[in-house]
Amino acid sequence: MQNKGMAKRISETEAVQIMRNGGLEPIVPFKTNDSPWQSKCLICGLESSPSLKSIKNKASSRKGCRYCAPNAPISPEQARDLMMAANLEPLENFLGSASKWKCKCLKCQSIVYPSYSSIKRGQGGCLNCAGLLVNPAEAERLFIANDLQPLVPYPGAGSPWRSIHKLCGREVTPTYSNIRIGHSGCKYCIGNFVDGEKAKKVFLANGLLPLEPYKNALVGWKSIHQECGREVSPRYNTVQQGSSGCQYCAGNLPISEEVARNLFIENGLIPQEKFPGTQKSWKSIHKKCGKLVFPQYSSIQQGGGGCKHCAGNFIEPVNAIELFKSKGLDPIESYPGSSKPWKSIHKDCGRVVSPIYSSVQQGQGGCGYCAGNVVDPKIARLLFIERGLVPQEVFPGAGLPWRSIHTQCGREVFPMYKYILDGSSGCRECSVNYVNPELALEVFRSADLEPLEPYPGAGRGWRSIHTVCGKEVTPHWGYVRKYKAGCKYCAGKAITDNDANAFLRIKGFEPQVPYPGSQSPWLMIHKKCGMTVSPRLNSLQYALGDGSGCAKCADSSFNFLEPAIIYLITNSSLGAHKIGISGASKKRVEQHRREGWELYKTMLLNTGEQVYGIEQEIFEWLRDTFGLTTFLSKEQMPQGGYTETVDASEIDLPTIWAKVEELSKKRKKMIKN
Numbered sequence: 001m002q003n004k005g006m007a008k009r010i011s012e013t014e015a016v017q018i019m020r021n022g023g024l025e026p027i028v029p030f031k032t033n034d035s036p037w038q039s040k041c042l043i044c045g046l047e048s049s050p051s052l053k054s055i056k057n058k059a060s061s062r063k064g065c066r067y068c069a070p071n072a073p074i075s076p077e078q079a080r081d082l083m084m085a086a087n088l089e090p091l092e093n094f095l096g097s098a099s100k101w102k103c104k105c106l107k108c109q110s111i112v113y114p115s116y117s118s119i120k121r122g123q124g125g126c127l128n129c130a131g132l133l134v135n136p137a138e139a140e141r142l143f144i145a146n147d148l149q150p151l152v153p154y155p156g157a158g159s160p161w162r163s164i165h166k167l168c169g170r171e172v173t174p175t176y177s178n179i180r181i182g183h184s185g186c187k188y189c190i191g192n193f194v195d196g197e198k199a200k201k202v203f204l205a206n207g208l209l210p211l212e213p214y215k216n217a218l219v220g221w222k223s224i225h226q227e228c229g230r231e232v233s234p235r236y237n238t239v240q241q242g243s244s245g246c247q248y249c250a251g252n253l254p255i256s257e258e259v260a261r262n263l264f265i266e267n268g269l270i271p272q273e274k275f276p277g278t279q280k281s282w283k284s285i286h287k288k289c290g291k292l293v294f295p296q297y298s299s300i301q302q303g304g305g306g307c308k309h310c311a312g313n314f315i316e317p318v319n320a321i322e323l324f325k326s327k328g329l330d331p332i333e334s335y336p337g338s339s340k341p342w343k344s345i346h347k348d349c350g351r352v353v354s355p356i357y358s359s360v361q362q363g364q365g366g367c368g369y370c371a372g373n374v375v376d377p378k379i380a381r382l383l384f385i386e387r388g389l390v391p392q393e394v395f396p397g398a399g400l401p402w403r404s405i406h407t408q409c410g411r412e413v414f415p416m417y418k419y420i421l422d423g424s425s426g427c428r429e430c431s432v433n434y435v436n437p438e439l440a441l442e443v444f445r446s447a448d449l450e451p452l453e454p455y456p457g458a459g460r461g462w463r464s465i466h467t468v469c470g471k472e473v474t475p476h477w478g479y480v481r482k483y484k485a486g487c488k489y490c491a492g493k494a495i496t497d498n499d500a501n502a503f504l505r506i507k508g509f510e511p512q513v514p515y516p517g518s519q520s521p522w523l524m525i526h527k528k529c530g531m532t533v534s535p536r537l538n539s540l541q542y543a544l545g546d547g548s549g550c551a552k553c554a555d556s557s558f559n560f561l562e563p564a565i566i567y568l569i570t571n572s573s574l575g576a577h578k579i580g581i582s583g584a585s586k587k588r589v590e591q592h593r594r595e596g597w598e599l600y601k602t603m604l605l606n607t608g609e610q611v612y613g614i615e616q617e618i619f620e621w622l623r624d625t626f627g628l629t630t631f632l633s634k635e636q637m638p639q640g641g642y643t644e645t646v647d648a649s650e651i652d653l654p655t656i657w658a659k660v661e662e663l664s665k666k667r668k669k670m671i672k673n
Contacts, residue, residue, distance in 0.1 A: 014393070014403065015052050017412060022055040023065060024048075041065035043454050056401070079116045086119050088112070088126070105129060122497065122514050139176045148174065148185050165189065181532075182613075187624070199236050208234065208245050217625060225249065237625065241655050260297050269295065269306050286310065320357050329355065329366045346370065380417050389415065389426045440477050447484050449475065466490065494518075500537055507540055509533075564608035566615060566664075568600040568657055576631050576645045577653060579618050579660075581611045591639045600653045603664060614663045615644075621659055622646055 012030040015037075019026050024039035027047070031037070036049035048065055076094040079101075083090050088103040091111075095101065097120075100113040105126040114125035127133040136154035139161075143150055148163040151171070155161055157180075160173035165186040174185035188195065194202075196214035199221075203210055208223040211231070215221070217240075220233035225246035234245035244250050257275035260282075264271050269284040272292075276282055278301075281294035286307040295306035308314040317335035320342075324331055329344040332352070336342055338361075341354035346367040355366035368374030377395035380402075384391050389404040392412075396402055398421075401414035406427040415426035437455035440462070444451055449464040452472070456462055461474030466487035475486030488494040495503070500515040509524040512532070516522055521534035563584040569592050570577045578597070582588035589599055605611050622628040628646040636642060 010052075010393075017403075018052060018056055018414075021414065022050075024050070024055065074116065082116065082119060083114075083125075086125055088114065088119070122516075124514055134176060142176070142179055143185075146179055146185055148172070148179070170195075183620075194236065202236065202240055203245070206239050206245055208232070208239065218627070241652065255297065263297070263300060264295075264306075267300055267306055269293070269300070315357065323357070323361060324366070327360055327366055329353070329360070375417060383417070383420060384415075384426075387420055387426060389413070389420070443477070443481050444486070447480050447486055449473070449480065449486050471496070495537070504537070504540070509540075562608060563604060563606055564611045565602045565604050566611040566660060567602040568653060568660065569597040570600055570648060570653060571595075571597045572648075574632060574636060575648045577648050577651070577656060578641060578645045579615060579656065580641055580644055581608070581615050583608065592641070595637070595639050601657050601660075603660060605664065605667075610664075610667055613667065614660060617663050618656070618659060619644070622651070622656075626651055 010033065015030045016026055019037065019039055020042075023042045025042055026037055026039045028038045030052070033053045034051050036051055038047060038049045040047050043065060046065065074094075074097055079094045079097070080090055083101070083103060087106040089106055091102045091104055094116070097116040100115055103112055103114065103125070104110070105112055105128065108126065108128050110126060110128045112126050112128070114123070119125050134154075134157050139154050139157075140150055143161070143163060147166040149166060151162045151164065154176070157176045160175055162171065162173055163185070164170070165172050165188070168186060168189055170186065170188050172186050172188070174183065179185050194217060199214045199217075200210055203221070203223060207226045209226055211222045211224060214236070217236040220235055222231065222233050223245070224230070225232050225244075225248070228246060228249055230246065230248050232246050232248070234243060239245045255275075255278055260275045260278075261271055264282070264284060268287045270287060272283045272285060275297070278297040281296055284293055284295065284306070285291070286293050286309070289307060289309055291307065291309050293307050293309070295304060300306050305311050315335075315338050320335045320338075321331055324342070324344060328347045330347060331342055331344045333343045335357075338357045341356055343352065343354050344366070345351070346353050346369075349367060349370055351367065351369050353367050353369070355364070360366045365371050369376055375395075375398045380395050380398075381391055384402070384404060388407045390407060392403045392405060395417070398417040401416055403412065403414055404426065405411070406413050409427060411427060413427045415424060420426055440455050441451060444462065444464060448467045450467055452463045452465060461476055463472065463474050464486070465471070466473055466489070469487060469490055471487065471489050473487050473489070475488075480486040485491065489496065495518065497515045500518075501511055504511050504522075504524060508527050510527060512523040512525060515537070518537040521536060523532065523534050525532055564581055565584055566579070566581050567589055568577065568579055569589065573596060577600075578592070580588065580592075584604060589602070593599065603611075605614075628650055630643050630645060631647045632642045632645040634642050637645070
């Protein structure tokens with residue numbers, strides 16, 4: 001409230017000074033704190049219209065001009081220049097950095113649609129030149145080789161392609177991308193999808209007569225339970241997992257009002273209205289104390305008492321007043337509740353405070369001033385004056401700039417009380433922490449760095465050219481001043497795109513996309529085995545083993561050519577199941593045991609390639625059939641493997657393992673044939 005009041009009373013002179021401190025010179029008269037204020041940037045000379053409030057809220061090292069900011073808008077001319085530099089000629093007007101932009105590739109003359117932002121990040125822009133464009137004829141040959149006969153022209157690598165699966169005769173819609181990485185393409189043959197006839201047979205076998213056409217496994221299917229004759233709507237997947245499909249015969253009937261009322265009366269509660277449902281408050285009288293209460297049926301069923309008064313969870317206003325007075329607090333308004341501020345007078349200091357009843361009950365004093373948690377404006381002013389700062393306006397709060405005059409140099413400054421309390425001088429011009437732009441420029445040039453933009457401040461990187469190697473870098477003032485250097489490339493801490501590609505080829509890999517950075521996965525092909533992999537450059541730089549970076553060739557915890565296991569584990573405290581794979585001689589399961597996981601079952605197969613294929617099909621089945629994706633976070637599994645977890649309340653262990661056994665039998669049969 002105090003900040004809003006201050007914003008209304010601020011004068012135009014004060015407002016202009018704040019804008020100047022933010023590097024802007026107002027062009028039109030001041031209106032209000034939140035209104036756009038047309039101003040001219042003192043650095044670049046361009047006009048913009050930020051509000052006074054936005055300039056006040058910016059960090060001291062930032063300016064208010066959006067054109068000088070790191071995220072400055074891109075002009076059409078700048079965007080076109082970047083595209084032309086990447087051998088792309090725009091054929092339409094610039095629509096924005098993230099929008100597709102119709103261009104002609106100057107190398108192969110193809111029409112492509114890259115975005116400005118993707119080109120700025122270093123991506124090629126032309127799929128044809130990058131080798132990522134799929135020839136429709138090659139795509140059709142791949143489908144036919146996998147027993148799929150396309151019915152329509154090639155739609156693109158990531159789009160469903162209507163085809164006939166020759167082995168079963170059904171129409172399916174796999175994508176080229178999935179077929180290319182080894183998927184079968186037929187959801188019926190691998191068991192991820194059930195047709196209506198098969199689903200009907202399962203229902204009939206369980207005594208359920210469907211009354212409507214089959215939709216899918218996750219939607220209720222209206223049927224008659226032949227044993228009791230009632231109409232029910234079970235889901236196919238629940239019946240397949242062993243459910244009877246009839247809530248009446250299973251004893252899962254909705255709670256009737258008679259049953260609910262009897263339970264309340266047994267617990268000394270007399271309902272005063274109709275039963276609203278198990279999860280809603282039910283207006284009742286507690287016989288023991290005679291007070292009106294609103295317990296839920298589910299709470300009483302689980303053993304709750306139902307009366308907050310008798311349980312001590314409700315505070316009578318009289319008792320609350322007695323507690324406050326015993327702590328030297330005299331309430332001046334009605335009791336608002338145990339968790340809301342209660343305006344009172346603290347007798348020791350005479351100030352008006354608003355402590356919360358529950359906090360005072362737990363032992364807190366109730367007065368923020370006496371506890372040192374609230375700043376008295378008079379005390380704050382005295383501290384500023386002691387430090388040579390004369391405030392020029394009402395105290396705004398401990399964490400907001402306070403316009404003052406520094407008596408040592410006569411400058412107008414905007415220090416915060418909390419920083420002055422910690423020992424700050426309050427004037428950056430007089431402080432050793434302030435860096436003069438001229439001095440910063442001199443230090444950078446002495447380290448062979450030529451800045452490309454105005455000095456941004458000591459806390460931000462300064463875009464510069466290292467004149468020794470000619471590369472662009474962004475070192476901070478403090479680093480350059482201390483080490484007399486600032487080029488990460490010459491220091492061996494970074495690598496150029498060309499050097500990264502050359503290093504990759506030395507390691508036996510062929511990059512498939514432009515270099516994304518040393519910490520990001522990089523799509524490439526291992527020349528030795530032809531496998532597509534995505535290791536990070538920094539992991540390849542420090543790798544020692546032959547084949548490092550390739551899961552198939554690496555000497556790691558999992559080898560595609562040696563025997564391996566697939567395992568299923570569960571953790572009741574986390575409410576999760578996890579499917580995983582491991583080398584037969586490894587101790588991966590034991591790592592999970594130490595973190596509280598319990599082993600359900602394992603299966604040993606001849607090669608890691610077999611268990612890897614089963615694992616991937618399980619993940620696809622869980623996602624497509626049940627809609628299950630990663631359940632736990634990285635922090636919940638310090639031993640790794642969180643991406644392979646699912647919600648245990650959505651599926652049980654026998655169902656998952658039955659699918660593992662089914663897929664393993666299919667793979668063994670395929671190997672024999």
